Amino acid sequence: MHEKTLFQRLKSPKGITGLAILCFFIFIAVAAPFITSYSPADVSSSPLLEPGSEHPLGTDDVGKDIFSNLVYGSRTSLMVALLVSFGVLIIGTLAGVFSGYTGGNLDRVMMRGVDIFLMIPDLPLILILAAYLSPSLWNIIFILILMGWPVGARITRAQTKTLRVSGHVDFARVSGAGNWYVIKKHIIPDLYPIMITTVVMQSIRAILSESGLAFLGLGDPSYPSWGTMIKYAISYPLVFFTDAWMWWLMPAGLCITLLVLSFVLVGQALEGDK
């Protein structure tokens, strides 16, 4: 698994589909102000409008433009995905490489700690933490990184341990290389595939968790979120009795699904079909 084949793998139909969807959402997130003229927080339209030329997807129960919320919601999701996955990547990789490379008792203690983290059901703990802290996007990101890094650390550590005893590392050390050189030149490059997988998996987790927490009412009100949209749509009693579900509930749900799907597809493409 070297860089070349990673790109080759992305060229599979799955990888291309996934990347296309992902790029589509990134485009929407970046170009949000040009796509819609409404601000997502703007409540000046009349509530519960049906889709029309003014509002492509109508308005919600207070008169927010659903379409602009949908568009700006992609920013929130992608931002959470980005920050969480890179946070987990950095902390997880550092911890994993450190633990795996050092070995010995320290490694064992660290991995037990990681095991404990992995076994703790994370959502209840997130709820407890959120009950103490106030709902804000940064708290959510912080908690998701806190609960996510052990996953990254564990696989990184396993791979580091294999690499540490592999021939090319031994050779470098015989040639007089120091730990830093070995880690930089021989361990980190070999971890790239794992890192990419970590980013993909954590992005999926982050998007689902963020929307889930928003759905439970833990979202940050300053950021439009698909999860919050679903929450409001479902709590509007008439959503299923009129056609409102079609332009209010479904688009938000499908956006989450599609964005997660894009990451899942990219992840599968990178893993390669065995």
Next chain:
Amino acid sequence: MMSLLDVQGLTVNFSTKEGIHYVLKNVDFNINKGEIVGLIGESGSGKSTLAMTILDINSRSREMSGNISFSGEKIDNIKKEKMRQLRGKRIGFVPQSSMNALNPLVKIKSQFFESIKAHTNMSREEMLSLTTRSLEMVGITPSRMNSCPYEFSGGQRQRIMIALSMLLSPELIIADEPTTALDATVQLKIIELLKNVVQQKQTSMLVISHDLHTISKICDRIYIMYAGRIVETGTRDEILNNPVHPYTQKLLASRLPLMCEPVRVKGISGTPPSTLKKYEVCEFMERCDRVSEICRTVRPPECTGSMKVACHLGCNLECHPE
């Protein structure tokens, strides 16, 4: 003598994402009853593919042409179920990696029993006695049949594999690199065991190896394979004493002597040919010392029928070119 297994014009390609692998090219091949035949070739020459094609256990993305007949019956296109009944019962297989060829989590006994159950309707007692007998035959204490494979050493596992292949007294045994993964001192014992078992049961055997020297001891006849082609065939003595094809010659010459004084032996330089490439001329040309003009333009003859060597050189020496 009637030939037990007869392979004619067998050509096998595999299509993968990288392209088409030309693995076997027009292979003609036969094994007579009670005969031990060796198939020698370097890794990647297609010898394992030949074994698996005979057993029909590599059908995924395989394209093949040619005939395979077993005891006079054509088997290259028969139904899967019938082929399954053939495998294990009439054709035994000793695989290369004895380490992992047994399911590590299932007791030896159950693995023997399920083999029996797949082909016969024996009672428990019969199965037990059959298992006991075959384990005894290869020198494994039958009381250990309740153990799992990982509790045995590599040599013991290979013995168990042999017992398992011989379990239903098949007419033909295909042994694919039966000694490769074993320690030197064990290798010999396994080879001898194979020979004894085959003689005792009067079975035919096809031994596949990259190591001409180890295998040749027990073979009656030898086929030399290079790049998916049989390049030379003959009795053991013919091959060992009077090789014709340059590859066979080099193969023999590259054998390390056990000499007190330092000597130099020449290996075969160059790289093995790629299976992705379709060769218009002799595949060995790039590594051959004795390339003549004809080699660059004309394909050497196929090693079929009476042709015993697939080389222009061989033609010049032995048969009379038309």
Next chain:
Amino acid sequence: MKLSERSISLFISLLLVSTILFVPASASSEDSSEERVFTASWGTSSTADWGFPSPLTFYPRGPGYIMTSYCFDALVWPEESGDFTGLLAESWESSDDGLEWTFHLREGVTWHDGEPFTADDVVFTMDYIKDKAAISPIGSSWYNTAVIKSVEATDDYTVVITLNYQYAPFIQQVAAVIPIMPKHIWENVEDPSKYMEDEAAIGTGPFILEDYDTDQQSYKYTANKDYFLGEPIIDTLIYVKTSDAVISLKTGEIDESGLTLDQVQALDESDNMEVISGPGYWVYRLRFNIPSNTILNDTTVRQAIYYSLNCSDIESRVLHGGGIGGNPGYVPPYSSWYNPDVTQYEYDINKANQMLDDAGYSETNSDGIRLDSEGNPLEFQLLYSSDQQSQRIAELVQTYLKKIGIGITLKPGDTKTVDGLVTAGNFDLAIYSHGTSTDPARMLNSFPTSTGWNNSEFMALAEEQMSTMDENKRKELVDEMQVLIADNVPTIPLMYRNVYSASSKDTVTGFFYTDGGVGGGVPTEYNKLVFIYGTWNGDSDETTTTNTENSVDSIGILESVAILACAFILILHGKR
């Protein structure tokens, strides 16, 4: 193929085994054909568990009190008009100074366990609550025992209650609220908040508690056939939790439910529902940090903010017509204490801007946010509890205030966090939503604590109206208080919520919203008198029939699912 067949049967047997293992104690299977069962629901709320319905263990919210009121009677009880009828007391009178109240108790009333009810029980209850429960959450928030000086039984059926001070709403807030508890059961109970034995629910009420299930969040009462006002019109009263009241109403799972206006709109003719609406006595308001925030301490700023908020628009966006816009005088318009002649703050953004300009906040920064004299932007934190309406209101307030150059940062929290922060004075603005008591004594007298606004003139009026026994005189005082409130804008009432209820016309009809609420002001359709004086329209138990059909349906579905699954597996295997 055998493998998968085996696994299917394995799965099914596992499913059955696990079901059998975990099925909680089976319900009794008594004959139900004659029973008149009425199933109600508190609507779509996150919980339907309101605590064990004893006077000192229910969860101290309106529904909790109502659940208790079915088993326990107070001395008096409000009728639809808001007038009081006697329950345990047949008649009552007060001394001229209003400090001494004499109750003549009903004779021949028995507790559910057959013991006779006497004046001793009343005395015991008052003393017990005053003594043991005054500091408990329920005791302090529901039972205003602080006004009671002493309780005496002059004979077996006469009780005299002496007050500490004149208290105009005594009947409404005390006599009609405190449930009378049986002395013979409670006299030995040391810690009432943990006493949840079966006996704890024994009262004199029209219903006897049969089951309370905290896991299923359900209550079951059976009628008290010997009830002194007459036998209830139903045999069994059930409260269940429903995740969607409309669906449950439509399927007949429940016969009645409290709804929102949106939900009411989902019902149609074919549902055959009787829908009633009533005053909610529930206010959504904007609270200011008057004591600590120097800018918001300025009445002009608060008035400007009031001018900038379009309350009826907020109402129409949040409640969609299921409420009315806020009244500057705080008392909701449907209250009999309402004074329409107060300063009105019609939505006028120009006026608001003008007022702020005049108050010295004319400079703005690049974002259009006004600056104060020191050049700091007028940016406030808006605290609100994260329930949906509050959040929506907060968003709207943010939008409106932006238009007059006031920046708002939203800061959500749960109710308790919000309360905590507000109590600590750690906030600028807050959205509050709560029930307003129907009596001005509780509604307005708490203003210093509930708004942080301390006005001596107002407080003097408040003291006076509380001890004024003359209704008209009292009304005048309350009107004056409202004028003061409207002028000073200590808090901005944004809107008042209405309540709606729908009940199946085939079961009980005659629901009403009691004027002034039940139990000191709970706006509910569940005045227990409905179940005495209402009408039963069905003749057999509909609930049970519907449910049986339902489960028959489900069998078919489960079967077809199982068959489909089997077929899928077979196809999978057949392919090879």
Next chain:
Amino acid sequence: MDDFWLIKIDNVSKVFKGRGMFRNEPEVKALDNVSLTVKKGEVLGIIGESGSGKTTLGKLILGLLKPTSGNISFADINNNSTENRKPLVQVIFQDPYDSLSHMMTVEQLVAEPCIINNGKNVDRNRIIRALESVGLTPVESFLRKYPHTLSGGQRQRVAIARAMISEPDMIIADEPISMLDASIGVDILNLMLDMKERTGITFLFITHDIAAAAYISDNIAVMKEGKIVEYGSRKQIISDCCHEYTKSLLLSATGAGTENEYFCSEF
């Protein structure tokens, strides 16, 4: 033979401890009181079956493992200058795929020992010369290739080139031919012999194949279960061995003694 020793191993033992937090797992004694001297310029063959501790011995010399007890001493080499230094030891591993990082090109791989020691700048000609010397010609066609595009033999040649580039005093070759076809293995052995003749480098050749050891080594040590059971010159081992185990190894290599022609002339 030159009596000048390069490495002296004195009573070295290596014990691998059991692992686990609460588990008591048996210790594994990989090396048991091994003493051995590697002379300058010789090829010392170490034969043993899997698990006999021969690879552990190699790793101890390389410094990848620390001995549990005993001592490994290195000779001081006078390198035509006033300063003495420890001998430089390099290694060739069994699995050429594992020992070549697949993220690097052949050029980077061969240059690596130099980069580690001398920093960024590496003389490109030196790399080309090293590749030429192992027979990877034309060099240009190999420089940019990744190891996975090479055949096993070519990979092992790259491994040899990178071991040789830092001009070590000694190379430990740990089963360098066991994963190759016999005919290609011979080529690699020949290459090593050429190297030795050209540069006088010392080889420690670890193998399970007595024929290969006999082919290339001057002296041979036979290891079994962590102990050296026999040590002697090639001649001694082949013609005059006394340990049962060595005999069985010889027997297996010659094929039950049936084909005497392969035995040495004096036998």
Next chain:
Amino acid sequence: MDRKRSGHIISRGLEYAITFFLILAINFFLPRVMPGGPLLSITGSQSSDLPVVIDEETKYKLMEYYHLNDPLHIQFIHYISDALHLDFGYSIFYNVPVVDILVGRLPWTILLMGTALVFSTIFGIIIGLESAWKRGEKLDHALLVIMPFFRSIPAFFLGAIMIFVFGYKTGWFPTSGSMTPYMNYAGFIDHALDIISHLALPMLCLAAFEMPGTYLLVRNICVQQLGKPYVLMAEARGLKERTIKKHVLINSIVPVINQIAAMLGFMVAGTVFIETVFSYPGMGMLVYNSFIERDYPVLQGAFIFMSLVVLACNYVADIACSYIDGRTGQE
């Protein structure tokens, strides 16, 4: 070997005990490092709804009662001993011992999670194995497209859709609760069917949330196993397809069980969403409601219970694996 296994079981048990101890420690320290301090989590925040003003004296008494004035380690010992006596304090909201509430809710969650787990695991394994066996064929490709799609749907969204389709549109299944309260059942079967019909939607939803993961896991592991020499040998021995699949399954089951056990924490999250959406009266909804009400003792008690369930399942999985694979603990 048996001694080795029992040694392994005991040592793993110790590790789990330590893990549980650490979870208790997290629970102990969390309120103590969070703003508000530990008293907040016992009494809840002061609310205008409940205008009980805790004065300094009461506060001191409360602190005394809950040992909050003691040194931290003494507090911790008290906490642990209370926890071991299943005393997690009193619920702020329900005003009853936390453990009473939890015990009432636990069976429903176990029923929901258990059936969903069994359902998703069995179908995941069957489909995963089938897909791996026919890797590269149409069925495999189709499943590899469908399953990721299901995996991408958020559980709460799927729940909402299911309520819409099976509850609103068709009315086939009840959409809330775990049984019809106070229904007069004709008999046990009727009762069971009522529970099953309430269970059906949330269970299917949870299973649909879990199954794609299991499927992909099983497929990957089986594909790996199918490339192993013993499969080739099994084919060469002429074993029937079913027998070979059994071999593959036996070898896949250990990693599959381990992975599924490790994913249980994830499933708990799904349970919270699904129970909330379907108003299923299990631990998940309890956690959500307690969160809404800031009922800290219940929230923490539920967390401990859920962790305990996850740990217990992991331990059971460990033991099961050590019986299936005798090599466990030998490496």
